[in-house]
Amino acid sequence: xxxxxxxxxxxxxxxxxxxxxxxxxxxxxxxxxxxxxxxxxxxxxxxxxxxxxxxxxxxxxxxxxxxxxxxxxxxxxxxxxxxxxxxxxxxxxxxxxxxxxxxxxxxxxxxxxxxxxxxxxxxxxxxxxxxxxxxxxxxxxxxxxxxxxxxxxxxxxxxxxxxxxxxxxxxxxxxxxxxxxxxxxxxxxxxxxxxxxxxxxxxxxxxxxxxxxxxxxxxxxxx
Amino acid sequence: xxxxxxxxxxxxxxxxxxxxxxxxxxxxxxxxxxxxxxxxxxxxxxxxxxxxxxxxxxxxxxxxxxxxx
Numbered sequence: 118x119x120x121x122x123x124x125x126x127x128x129x130x131x132x133x134x135x136x137x138x139x140x141x142x143x144x145x146x147x148x149x150x151x152x153x154x155x156x157x158x159x160x161x162x163x164x165x166x167x168x169x170x171x172x173x174x175x176x177x178x179x180x181x182x183x184x185x186x187x188x189x190x191x192x193x194x195x196x197x198x199x200x201x202x203x204x205x206x207x208x209x210x211x212x213x214x215x216x217x218x219x220x221x222x223x224x225x226x227x228x229x230x231x232x233x234x235x236x237x238x239x240x241x242x243x244x245x246x247x248x249x250x251x252x253x254x255x256x257x258x259x260x261x262x263x264x265x266x267x268x269x270x271x272x273x274x275x276x277x278x279x280x281x282x283x284x285x286x287x288x289x290x291x292x293x294x295x296x297x298x299x300x301x302x303x304x305x306x307x308x309x310x311x312x313x314x315x316x317x318x319x320x321x322x323x324x325x326x327x328x329x330x331x332x333x334x335x336x337x338x339x340x
Numbered sequence: 341x342x343x344x345x346x347x348x349x350x351x352x353x354x355x356x357x358x359x360x361x362x363x364x365x366x367x368x369x370x371x372x373x374x375x376x377x378x379x380x381x382x383x384x385x386x387x388x389x390x391x392x393x394x395x396x397x398x399x400x401x402x403x404x405x406x407x408x409x
Contacts, residue, residue, distance in 0.1 A: 209366035212374030221377040224385040247391040
């Protein structure tokens, strides 16, 4: 019986490690994005980036199968502890069990876009706005609508973003484009070690390039 | 046969309550962003999320009130 007691104690120590590792802070929001190519245009107008978040479809990590290290009474107690603590932890800390491309990632994306446009002096000035009514009619309004952000997990992480870009200035009709971006799941075999954050960053980087190309096209069309 | 039970119960209960304390430390949520994500954002990004949520929740009402005045 004493053996069971020791096993219980060892299992509980392992659980503590498991939860503490689970609670340990690790980077989960995309880092600031960079754009190294020259954009090569200069528009003497103020620009405002207007963000509209849309629907987010996330993937919930399924609960673990439980503890199966020991049979008998001690094993039963440990298993009961494990499942109850895990379910409570899931309820209290949902973000640790959900994979998503969320509002935090979108906010980082927008500040990155603003920084790139500012660094390359594309506009006279660029700011982020949440109130469209404050935008002057002669300024450039760049509306970025994250229609859907979807995360699924099959053989690997699959992140799909559907983003609508709308650029308007003065009384001109708005320039509108919809971009569908997703990471290549087929690459998972070669880059299986790449984590979810890396995939999110890749997709965001691709989206940033598309949005900047969209701004370039709009500029050429309005020259 | 059950003489180990008080010891076992005591130790298991003690550890179980510690675990429950860990499990019950619920994460906070700021305008739809969970605390672990929120802490990684810069002040400007946090402000953007707050402003956007405010505009979505109250922007229309404030504009309507302004128009009535």
